[in-house]
Amino acid sequence: MAIFIDKNTRILVQGITGREGQFHTGQCREYGSTVVAGVTPGKGGQDADGVPVFNSVTKAVSTTGANCSLIFVPPPFAADAIMEAADAGVPLIITITEGIPAMDMLKIKNFLALTDSRLIGPNCPGIISPGQCKAGIMPGSIHLPGPIGVVSRSGTLTYEVVHQLTRQGIGQSTCLGIGGDPVIGTSFIDCLTAFENDPETRGVVMVGEIGGTAEEEAADFVANPMNKPVVGFIAGLTAPPGRRMGHAGAIVSGGSSVSGGAAAKIAAMQKCGIHVCEDLGNLGRFCKMIFNQAISEPR
Amino acid sequence: MNIHEYQAKELFRHYKVPVPAGSVAFTVEEAVVAARELGVYPVVIKAQVHAGGRGKAGGVRLVNSESEVLQAAEEILGRTIVTKQTGPVGKKVGKVLIEQGQNIARELYLSILPDRASAQIMIIASLAGGMDIEDVAASMPEKIIKAMVNPLIGLQPFHQRQLLFGLDLDKTIARDFSSLLTRLYQLFTEKDCTMLEINPLVITGENQLVALDAKIDIDSSALYRHQDIVDWRDEAEEDPLEVEAARAGLNYINLDGNIGNMVNGAGLAMATMDLIKKAGAEPANFLDVGGGANAEMVAEGFRIILSDPKVKGILINIFGGILRCDVLAEGVVQAARKSGVTVPVVIRMEGTNVEKGRRMLADSGLNLITAVDLADAAVKIAEIAKS
Numbered sequence: 001m002a003i004f005i006d007k008n009t010r011i012l013v014q015g016i017t018g019r020e021g022q023f024h025t026g027q028c029r030e031y032g033s034t035v036v037a038g039v040t041p042g043k044g045g046q047d048a049d050g051v052p053v054f055n056s057v058t059k060a061v062s063t064t065g066a067n068c069s070l071i072f073v074p075p076p077f078a079a080d081a082i083m084e085a086a087d088a089g090v091p092l093i094i095t096i097t098e099g100i101p102a103m104d105m106l107k108i109k110n111f112l113a114l115t116d117s118r119l120i121g122p123n124c125p126g127i128i129s130p131g132q133c134k135a136g137i138m139p140g141s142i143h144l145p146g147p148i149g150v151v152s153r154s155g156t157l158t159y160e161v162v163h164q165l166t167r168q169g170i171g172q173s174t175c176l177g178i179g180g181d182p183v184i185g186t187s188f189i190d191c192l193t194a195f196e197n198d199p200e201t202r203g204v205v206m207v208g209e210i211g212g213t214a215e216e217e218a219a220d221f222v223a224n225p226m227n228k229p230v231v232g233f234i235a236g237l238t239a240p241p242g243r244r245m246g247h248a249g250a251i252v253s254g255g256s257s258v259s260g261g262a263a264a265k266i267a268a269m270q271k272c273g274i275h276v277c278e279d280l281g282n283l284g285r286f287c288k289m290i291f292n293q294a295i296s297e298p299r
Numbered sequence: 300m301n302i303h304e305y306q307a308k309e310l311f312r313h314y315k316v317p318v319p320a321g322s323v324a325f326t327v328e329e330a331v332v333a334a335r336e337l338g339v340y341p342v343v344i345k346a347q348v349h350a351g352g353r354g355k356a357g358g359v360r361l362v363n364s365e366s367e368v369l370q371a372a373e374e375i376l377g378r379t380i381v382t383k384q385t386g387p388v389g390k391k392v393g394k395v396l397i398e399q400g401q402n403i404a405r406e407l408y409l410s411i412l413p414d415r416a417s418a419q420i421m422i423i424a425s426l427a428g429g430m431d432i433e434d435v436a437a438s439m440p441e442k443i444i445k446a447m448v449n450p451l452i453g454l455q456p457f458h459q460r461q462l463l464f465g466l467d468l469d470k471t472i473a474r475d476f477s478s479l480l481t482r483l484y485q486l487f488t489e490k491d492c493t494m495l496e497i498n499p500l501v502i503t504g505e506n507q508l509v510a511l512d513a514k515i516d517i518d519s520s521a522l523y524r525h526q527d528i529v530d531w532r533d534e535a536e537e538d539p540l541e542v543e544a545a546r547a548g549l550n551y552i553n554l555d556g557n558i559g560n561m562v563n564g565a566g567l568a569m570a571t572m573d574l575i576k577k578a579g580a581e582p583a584n585f586l587d588v589g590g591g592a593n594a595e596m597v598a599e600g601f602r603i604i605l606s607d608p609k610v611k612g613i614l615i616n617i618f619g620g621i622l623r624c625d626v627l628a629e630g631v632v633q634a635a636r637k638s639g640v641t642v643p644v645v646i647r648m649e650g651t652n653v654e655k656g657r658r659m660l661a662d663s664g665l666n667l668i669t670a671v672d673l674a675d676a677a678v679k680i681a682e683i684a685k686s
Contacts, residue, residue, distance in 0.1 A: 075523070101524075102413055102518045102521070106418050110419075125620075137590070137620065139650055154567065155566065156566065156618040160673070213415075235566050235567075237576065238569075238572045238576045239569055240386075240552075246585065247566070278577070279577065279677075280673055281574060
């Protein structure tokens with residue numbers, strides 16, 4: 001088991017003929033993922049390295065039975081691509097694209113609420129259930145199948161965390177980046193809920209960063225309570241207020257009362273029983289200590 | 300992207316949101332002419348910098364004669380304004396807004412911004428205009444009225460009534476207030492604002508609504524559809540190294556510390572800055588070279604860090620996914636050969652083609668310190684910080 005994607009996932013790639021789309025489709029297939037279709041309007045009927053290309057998502061889905069869309073479409077056209085996928089009834093839409101205007105995302109988020117589709121991202125590395133399916137841009141080789149879920153707002157920081165887990169011999173059920181934008185489709189709480197309900201997952205690592213209050217809300221959920229142990233890490237303790245730290249959503253608001261800061265998030269997480277690691281260099285060893293019991297317990 | 304108050308007011312005029320008569324001046328002479336054109340005193344002179352708190356810092360003056368205009372413009376233009384938002388270095392004033400003074404009866408507060416969690420557009424209003432809204436929220440939360448607008452349906456009359464009745468505004472101004480909200484909401488959505496704030500929004504003695512101040516931030520991701528606003532970019536307001544980095548496609552922020560760092564990915568970059576701090580030093584910058592960086596971009600990033608005189612040591616931390624370690628190594632070697640490395644450099648890399656990258660660094664003959672993992676990198680940075 002895993003969350004959101006597994007060996008039955010049939011991927012359709014929107015923007016498959018673009019440079020990024022083409023490269024990462026190849027990487028996903030090399031990992032063992034099933035890519036059944038591509039969509040590039042105007043290029044229907046062609047094939048991209050053996051994957052059939054369609055003009056529309058609806059046609060791709062009805063022909064191939066795709067149940068997950070991976071989107072590499074450039075920012076000006078990404079909102080349209082997401083809505084097209086949702087309109088075609090694709091249950092899982094993973095958007096890698098960085099730089100979608102916030103106004104577009106506000107509309108999309110409200111539109112998706114009227115559909116049954118789940119959006120992961122945008123501005124995210126995607127999702128991988130090690131040994132089963134990779135639908136994203138993360139390096140597959142650093143992952144190891146196992147019992148720990150990883151959820152993060154970041155890309156390379158997630159790879160760092162996963163790498164350290166793997167080096168400690170701690171495998172992962174599913175790892176996903178939910179995106180660095182202010183408005184995203186799937187929240188920490190959605191992922192924690194899914195991990196809590198996934199019988200294979202024994203514990204979760206949650207990687208947050210400055211900006212917004214998603215970590216505080218997730219901490220409340222963990223205290224609610226979640227039965228599985230959660231390790232937390234927050235990036236951005238040294239980020240100055242009022243500056244956007246690379247990710248559109250990573251900003252500590254200035255003014256007289258600072259909000260979205262790392263220290264407040266760490267305090268909220270600790271208060272709610274999340275095991276916060278403050279030393280990234282030793283996160284793998286920290287997880288080994290925390291998860292030891294949960295991993296070794298017989299089911 | 301930040302824009303100046305005078306630019307925000309230009310947008311207001313375009314959307315028929317009432318603002319005081321006035322114009323921007325870049326020199327003392329222009330300021331005098333601008334005041335003369337207004338023809339009536341009092342006149343307000345406002346420093347135009349990308350920071351709030353200008354009034355408290357002496358950047359706003361009310362004057363009653365041409366000689367006072369001259370004196371105030373001389374004092375404000377060219378001086379450095381230090382506010383909470385500028386940091387200790389402050390910002391040099393290169394232009395002033397010359398405006399007609401208003402007969403103020405009441406001061407309100409109004410802002411529009413997206414609410415991340417609910418994905419609604421939030422309109423905030425308060426009767427406590429002129430005050431810092433965060434202070435009002437803390438001390439008198441009952442004075443803050445909110446309306447949440449679903450962007451799919453847009454601003455509706457009921458939202459306007461929520462604000463109107465919430466503020467308990469006089470009937471005689473209701474219609475003006477409603478149409479003001481309509482125009483501001485339209486501006487906010489059409490121009491891809493991430494923040495629009497009027498503090499204060501005044502009701503004049505003549506019972507007119509006037510936006511006395513205007514602060515607007517535009518979504519950087521949406522600039523491709525707003526060339527008019529791109530043209531307003533004021534590079535004089537930005538750090539010169541940041542402007543250089545942006546031209547090279549790099550995400551760089553200049554900070555106060557002395558350990559430079561170059562990382563791929565924003566989250567890992569922030570975590571690396573934190574690691575430097577934990578090792579007993581302070582980060583000199585944030586630099587995300589991005590996932591798809593090439594050797595030239597890495598070299599440019601390295602050069603920018605090296606050109607910062609504060610920097611006493613550098614940590615390069617790359618987790619190679621799309622950006623391969625050999626590409627990184629090539630860029631570092633390229634830059635180091637060209638500009639020369641004058642400070643100790645610790646390199647930690649992991650991921651795609653790491654062996655090849657490490658070999659290239661070792662064969663380069665350059666004096667680079669290799670760290671086996673992040674914990675090791677932290678120890679090596681701590682040593683540099685101590686020396």
